Amino acid sequence: MTSIASKVFCRVEKMCHYLPVVLNTFLVFSITGEVSYLVSVEAPLEPDQKKTQWSSRWKLIHLLAQYFMLGNICWNALLFMKTSPSIKGVFLGGEVLGQGWRYCYTCETHTPPRCSHCYDCKVCVLRRDHHCVFFGQCVGFRNYRYFLSCLFFMWSGLLYATLMNAEVFIVILKEGVTVHSILLLLIPWIMLVSGQVSARAFAFAFIADTCVVGFLLVSSFFFFHLYLLFRGQTTREWYSSRRPYSLGLFGNLHHTLGLRWYICWLCPLIPSPLPGDGINFQVTGSLEPSR
Numbered sequence: 001m002t003s004i005a006s007k008v009f010c011r012v013e014k015m016c017h018y019l020p021v022v023l024n025t026f027l028v029f030s031i032t033g034e035v036s037y038l039v040s041v042e043a044p045l046e047p048d049q050k051k052t053q054w055s056s057r058w059k060l061i062h063l064l065a066q067y068f069m070l071g072n073i074c075w076n077a078l079l080f081m082k083t084s085p086s087i088k089g090v091f092l093g094g095e096v097l098g099q100g101w102r103y104c105y106t107c108e109t110h111t112p113p114r115c116s117h118c119y120d121c122k123v124c125v126l127r128r129d130h131h132c133v134f135f136g137q138c139v140g141f142r143n144y145r146y147f148l149s150c151l152f153f154m155w156s157g158l159l160y161a162t163l164m165n166a167e168v169f170i171v172i173l174k175e176g177v178t179v180h181s182i183l184l185l186l187i188p189w190i191m192l193v194s195g196q197v198s199a200r201a202f203a204f205a206f207i208a209d210t211c212v213v214g215f216l217l218v219s220s221f222f223f224f225h226l227y228l229l230f231r232g233q234t235t236r237e238w239y240s241s242r243r244p245y246s247l248g249l250f251g252n253l254h255h256t257l258g259l260r261w262y263i264c265w266l267c268p269l270i271p272s273p274l275p276g277d278g279i280n281f282q283v284t285g286s287l288e289p290s291r
């Protein structure tokens with residue numbers, strides 16, 4: 001009985017682990033599908049409206065831009081999840097342990113500076129930033145580039161989708177700021193279940209809402225990580241306000257995104273080898289917390 005219960009628990013735990021990834025994938029593809037529909041079928045939304053008629057070339061440019069962003073999001077996310085930032089299989093050096101080295105009792109090994117144990121991944125992670133719950137993977141030394149590029153394309157994609165969906169808001173609010181239109185924008189699910197709106201109106205309102213909320217959420221993550229990148233800090237180091245590893249703006253970009261930091265964000269296929277090994281770091285400031 002106990003073994004059945006533990007098996008069920010393990011399966012549920014595994015499902016919960018992948019649930020955010022499945023949900024994210026569903027949302028990303030739904031938003032791209034809706035925006036593609038707006039561009040190719042409903043641009044402009046209503047034929048009687050006096051708006052610029054989109055030429056086939058203009059529609060094609062829009063569609064190509066959308067699929068470029070979608071491709072980059074998926075590819076970076078895939079590489080982010082596939083590239084393990086952990087200490088597994090990494091030779092951590094000889095017996096000489098310098099400042100900042102610690103002993104991890106769970107992994108039973110000495111770990112280098114900026115490395116810390118993740119209780120979700122159950123392993124120590126090199127230059128650990130944080131555990132990303134949306135992808136079920138830690139952000140660390142080797143996969144930071146993919147994480148940031150994915151975040152950048154999610155941010156730009158959501159900004160684009162929000163602007164494209166501005167027309168949806170206009171159409172919904174065209175009848176005036178009524179209780180019905182406000183409720184449709186605020187609680188589209190309840191409006192659908194109670195039969196107040198059609199499935200089509202619900203789908204447009206839901207995706208338009210998701211774009212706005214997603215954009216605000218991703219913006220805060222993206223700009224926070226840009227700020228940390230410029231300062232040469234990880235999220236953990238930001239908590240203690242230490243900047244002992246900062247190498248200046250260009251040095252930080254170089255050591256975090258790799259040799260081709262200025263172009264590598266454009267496509268995950270562009271090789272951009274990291275100059276360091278994730279074990280030894282140049283110390284430029286005090287390792288003691290400043291507050």
Ligand SMILES: [Zn+2]
Nearest residue numbers: 104107117124
């Ligand atoms: Zn550990």
Ligand SMILES: [Zn+2]
Nearest residue numbers: 118121131138
């Ligand atoms: Zn983790």
